Amino acid sequence: MLRKVPCAQCPLRAISSFRSFSVDELDFVQSFKVGEMVLEAGARLLNQGESSAHLYTILSGWAFRHKTLPDGRRQILNYLIPGDLAGLQGTIAGELQHSVEALSPLVVCVFQRDQLDDLFRNHPGLGFDLTWLSAREERMLDDHLLSVGRRSAIERAAYLLAFIHQRALSVGVPGKGRLMIPITQQHVADTLGLSVVHTNKTLKKLAQQRLIVWHDRACEVIDYKGLAHLAGWSGEPEAPRPLI
Amino acid sequence: MLRKVPCAQCPLRAISSFRSFSVDELDFVQSFKVGEMVLEAGARLLNQGESSAHLYTILSGWAFRHKTLPDGRRQILNYLIPGDLAGLQGTIAGELQHSVEALSPLVVCVFQRDQLDDLFRNHPGLGFDLTWLSAREERMLDDHLLSVGRRSAIERAAYLLAFIHQRALSVGVPGKGRLMIPITQQHVADTLGLSVVHTNKTLKKLAQQRLIVWHDRACEVIDYKGLAHLAGWSGEPEAPRPLI
DNA sequence: CGTTACGTTGAAAGCTTTCAAGCATCGTGG
């Protein structure tokens, strides 16, 4: 937890999908920031049942949020990519009810939870942003719940991959290369509520229809519109969003 | 939209699960409140695809939040009971991505969305509360997603009814009588991601095990602990919560 | 070169849906 890039020079802020911040806001966020942390793929950022004194914003890399039943069955709740905030739920209860695990090497920005009071008191705009981010996560969960509850296996898979693809593009994740979503079929299965075996067969169908290509531990979306259409999904509404 | 009970005398505030508000906060909430609205069972409070200038807090009655696929398949996302806030998602995008429909006669408190700025600016504690409420909804959705994705049909049903039961008790919904959850088996099916037919057979099993009794368009929980145990669910963590 | 993680396949078993039909209640119009 050494490096501490000045927020004003954060490469993420250059991306057009993030709203611009005032100097005042940037100053505060800068002081709110404790430092940066680097995790390797597979490492846990947050743990179900534990409480954390920190909030995190993903700077680079991929992660996912999940929770498990007592007997070990696992459900992936959502994926985290650069610009996403993690750990806010810890604000309402001591213990976090889910875990966050890195899918790829991960760099996160670390904030001190006990400065939240200060944030709400002195920077109402940022307070609003936190509510905004939370409501946005809620909306994504609504979509996932609709998907897992009411879509067929192939529709679910199509929706999921289209969803992740769109989100990653909106924050420029692919860089200059092609976008490779760094997940295994087990991750897909645990997101869709399916078995790995059936997930494998379902992804194969999507590949046969030339909608995706499955690489080693990664998925490449070939036809985003085709996926969205198959799933009957119109995409997430885009709006300039805050980056805390 | 006529009556306007003073917030300080709101019967909900007498319930111990809500945190106490300062005079200052009460004054603001009072001014934030535009009035009250009464809906009959089946009426829509909010509509997917439309935008609303209002936020609502349920004062009495039951409602549910849901969204549908283009071909009509419906997923119920959550249930709303007294003290719950509705419409916050409309803050982040013009159009709401879900609908809210009354399950029983409903009385709601109406707030003006464009006063949210004022709220965040002059009442940081209430701003925090909004984030808190949003994060809480998020946590409930996490639980539902885990349930629909990874629990068997009977576990899902047990979880759902235990969940609703606990929540309703925490805000004193049953009054002095027994708690009757005013839902049809179609609602249960659309919440669990199952067909009505299979839902019917599943509920019958719960009834045979003496965990619930199904009445006409209503469910009575007989053995809350039994349901929670069957579902492998430990209940929602309880904490004093805000009432806006 | 053995081990482990990931992906792939085929077949049987099982859970859930769909299809069909029937019963009961309730409000409405004739």
Next chain:
DNA sequence: CCACGATGCTTGAAAGCTTTCAACGTAACG
């Protein structure tokens, strides 16, 4: 007052989607 349509709850049987079981191939790694 009664027929009738609409809504909700039940049931049985067949069809279908998904899981489980079992095996096998490959690539990466120590």
